[in-house]
Each structure stands twice: as C-alpha cells, then as structure tokens.
Amino acid sequence: MKIISFPPRAEWKKLLSRPVQEMAEIEQRVQPILQKVKQEGDKALKEFAKQFDKIELGTLRVSAQEIDAAEGQLSDELKQAIQQAYKNIYTFHEAQKQQAQVIETMPGVKCWRKSVGIQKVGFYIPGGTAPLFSTVLMLGVPAQIAGCQEVVLCSPSNHPAIYYAAKLVGVTQIFRVGGAQAIAAMAYGTETIPQVYKIFGPGNQYVTAAKQLLSKEGVAIDMPAGPSEVAVMADDSAVPSFVAADLLSQAEHGSDSQVLLVSTSKKLVSAVNLAVSGQLNRLPRKDLATQAIENSKIILLENEQDCIDLLNDYAPEHLILSVQNYMAVAEKIVNAGSVFLGNYTPESCGDYASGTNHTLPTNGYARAYSGVSVDSFVKKITFQEISETGIRNISKTVELMAEAESLEAHKRAVSLRVESLN
Numbered sequence: 220m221k222i223i224s225f226p227p228r229a230e231w232k233k234l235l236s237r238p239v240q241e242m243a244e245i246e247q248r249v250q251p252i253l254q255k256v257k258q259e260g261d262k263a264l265k266e267f268a269k270q271f272d273k274i275e276l277g278t279l280r281v282s283a284q285e286i287d288a289a290e291g292q293l294s295d296e297l298k299q300a301i302q303q304a305y306k307n308i309y310t311f312h313e314a315q316k317q318q319a320q321v322i323e324t325m326p327g328v329k330c331w332r333k334s335v336g337i338q339k340v341g342f343y344i345p346g347g348t349a350p351l352f353s354t355v356l357m358l359g360v361p362a363q364i365a366g367c368q369e370v371v372l373c374s375p376s377n378h379p380a381i382y383y384a385a386k387l388v389g390v391t392q393i394f395r396v397g398g399a400q401a402i403a404a405m406a407y408g409t410e411t412i413p414q415v416y417k418i419f420g421p422g423n424q425y426v427t428a429a430k431q432l433l434s435k436e437g438v439a440i441d442m443p444a445g446p447s448e449v450a451v452m453a454d455d456s457a458v459p460s461f462v463a464a465d466l467l468s469q470a471e472h473g474s475d476s477q478v479l480l481v482s483t484s485k486k487l488v489s490a491v492n493l494a495v496s497g498q499l500n501r502l503p504r505k506d507l508a509t510q511a512i513e514n515s516k517i518i519l520l521e522n523e524q525d526c527i528d529l530l531n532d533y534a535p536e537h538l539i540l541s542v543q544n545y546m547a548v549a550e551k552i553v554n555a556g557s558v559f560l561g562n563y564t565p566e567s568c569g570d571y572a573s574g575t576n577h578t579l580p581t582n583g584y585a586r587a588y589s590g591v592s593v594d595s596f597v598k599k600i601t602f603q604e605i606s607e608t609g610i611r612n613i614s615k616t617v618e619l620m621a622e623a624e625s626l627e628a629h630k631r632a633v634s635l636r637v638e639s640l641n
Contacts, residue, residue: 220466220480220492220512224519228528234518235533237445237477237582242428249428253403260409267400272375279411281377281393286386289379297380304353304572305387308360311574315593316364327609334597336366339413341405342390343420346376346397349472351421352384357576357591358419359388365596371415373401398422399429406438417441419578419591441591445582448477449566450535452526452548453491455484457541458562462487463494465539466515467508468567474510477581479533480517481526488517527551534585537566556585610636 226234255263261279268276290298321331342358344351355372362370372390374381375397385393394412396404402422408414417439418430430440449469453462466478482488495512502508520526527548530538534554542548545560552558556579559566570577578591605613614637621629 220478220495220515220517222488222492222517222519225521226518231529231532234516235479235529237448238475238514242424242431245424245428246432249399249425249432252399252425253406253429253432256400256403256409257407260404261411264396264400264404264409264412267398268375268396271398271400276395279394279396281382281395285377286382286393289382289386292379293383298383300572301352301356301380301384301387305356305360305384307572307574308356308576309364312361312364312576312593315361325609325612327606327612328603329605329609330601330603332599332601334365334594334599336362336368336597337416338367339369339371339415339417340367340596341371341373341415341418341420343401343405343418343422343426344372344374344376344381345420345422345426346374346378347423350376350378350381352378352380353571353577354420355381355384355390356388357578359385359390361576361591361593362596363389364593367596369413369415371405371413373397373405373412375401399425402426402429402433406433406436417596419595421578441578441595442580442588443582443584444580445584446475446477447472447537448479448535448581449537449539450479450481450530450533451539451541452481452530453484453487453539453541454482454523454543455487456543456562457487459487459490459494460498461562461565462491462539462541463498465541465565466491466495466512467498467502468565469537470508470511470515471502471504472507472511474507476511477535478511478515479535480515481520481529482517483520483522483526485519488519492517523548530555534580534583536579536581536585537569539564539566554586556580556590607640611640 264279265276268274317334319331319333321329323329340362344354370390372385372393373396404412405415405418419441427444434440451462451465470476470478499505499508531554536556538555539559540548541562549558549560557569557575569575576591580588614633617633618630
C-alpha cells in the first residue's frame, strides 16, 4: 500500500478523491435497456438474459417448490448461522419502530405522526462473484418490521441461501432476472413482475446507472451508490494483523473497492503493510484484492485531531477505530456510514450478523445520507385534529398570516368555522 507522510491540509481533498465513475457512458448503454423493458416487458427480459447471462429462461418467477427445496441444499450449520444473523438484525431494527405520539401544540390542537410501511418494495441481489444472501436479510428484516405488503426480489443467482433467506424474511415473490433490466422490470412492471414503489440493493455500474436514471423519473431508490469502502484509524494499541485483515476483507469485494488507513504511528504502518503482504497471498480472491490494495493509501498524520478531521472529510462507508481511546474519538466522528469500535469489532460482523445494517452510503454520501433502516421502508404521515376550542385558539394566528400572504380563501376557511361557533 502506498504511504503518504504528513500531507498538508491543502492536499487532503485531492488525496481523498474517489475514482471518477464514467456514468455518462454507462447511462447511454443502460437507457435503451430500460426503454426496451418498458415497451416489451417479459419478452425483453428473456432476450437480455440470453444476451448478457447466457441463459434461456422459460419462466421468470421462481416457484414455491424451488424456494422450499433450497432449505435442504444448505448445511444445518449455515442455516443456524443465517437464523442467528436474522435474530440479531431483527432485534436491532425492531427497536427503531416508533409509536405515534399525540402532541397538543396548544389547547384543542392535536398533531401526530404515524409510520406506514411502503406497500410495494423491490430488492436487487447481484449474482456476480459472491452470492450476497446476507443482503437479503439486511433489506428483508426492516421491510418485514415496517409492514411492507409486497416484497419482490430479483436476482440472476439461484443460490439456495438467497432463497432460504428470502423465505425467512417474508419475500413474497422471487424472479430470476439480473442486471439493469431487473431494475427496469421492478420500476415499470411487466406481465409477470409487479411494479414496486421503491427499489433497494447493490449492484454493478449498470445496476447503479439504472437506479439513478429511474430515480430521475420519480422511482424511489435506497440511496446513491459507488464502490464499497473502508477507512481504518489505528494507533500503537492496534493489532497489525487485525488491521491488515480488515483492509483485505474490504479489498476482496472487488478491484474498485476503496481502502484507506490513517495513523500517527510509523511503526504501526510498517507492521500493517507487512501483514497485508503476508495475508494477501493466502486469499482465494487474491487477484481482485491485489488490484484494490494497489490503489489504496496509507496516510500518516501528525496527531489524532488531524486523523479525525481527515476521516470526517472523507466520510467513509465503514470506519474502524482501532485506537486506545476509541469512545472519545467516536464522539468526534460526524461523517460515516457505520463505525466499528476497538480491536475486536471487525467490519465483517456488521456485514453479516451483529445487527446493524450493511446497506450504507458510499462515495462520500455519508455526509448527508444514512444507511438502510426501518425508516427506509416507511412513509411518515402527519395527522391533526382541531376541536371547537382549538379553532378559536388558533384562528387569529392563521387569519393574520393568510391575509399577509394575500390568500383570502385560506383565511375564510378558518373565519367561517369561527363564525359558525359564535
């Protein structure tokens, strides 16, 4: 990994810049796919499956028999692991539910807000180099808690763990469709695949482009996305082999994964670099991880506050604080998707089973976006009830404001009611 020693603040922005994604060119390729699915529906999906995935699809929908059979194809140990992860994720997310609380803003004027599950949601689960059945849990559990009525899952993968997790979280229909065309199918609806109101899930650049293009048409999506990333802040209390493993666990996602180590210790940095080299050679996904590591950076800084400032500027998706006073440092972190504290909290646990959600903002979006939660699957509708006493109490305020804005009908809607009571 490339070491950059004590860069001046003026150079931080350039150092922390992510690789530019050539989305304009990709969007030009994706747009015709979206239009073809919109116009031709299932026929287009089958043609694209043959063209891109080299498979002939008879039916798009995965049958209940296939879903039920998936359970028998998994080891008991893996099923127990998935169930444990489900339980932890459910426990954490269930606490996010909010009961409606009636607030009397003045005598006779009551207001409240109610969370209502989005009726129809869609999940995209990639079928590339890793079958991300963990993402089925991360999306399905909060949707289940929110009370979403229809949950559609599209994936080109037929991995049994995806089907098993989908059944566990209450997915209502699964379709063997991948790529940008799957996103289009959920956005527009086809003869077989129902239209949904919001689309969730990771994917390659084509999937990302499809989601972003459709969001311009009014389709709700979970969040903007870029390559996955981790930043680690470590001092001499960190265990170099642990830090190296954390960096590599991110790097093995793909060649475009972003990996950053920030430290004030030259000794720690040297030890981590050595450990990375040793562990890298033992990874099955060595080639992918190597490319990511070659593009990664280690930044040495003068003091702890500089490290904190730089990390807040970077706004990482995942942030690991392998420092002695991690709780004090954590209090100063304002831009991050998810934070992992201390030597025994690897990002892997958050990715799978600790309970927090792994669908997080990347590419600096953690400055303004949160990760997926129960809130992502609900709309919050406000209600109000005004009594006779309330309309008398609030009428003068509304009448004066409406008159000042030259909205006479607004004023009269209140005045008529007050007059009827007098």
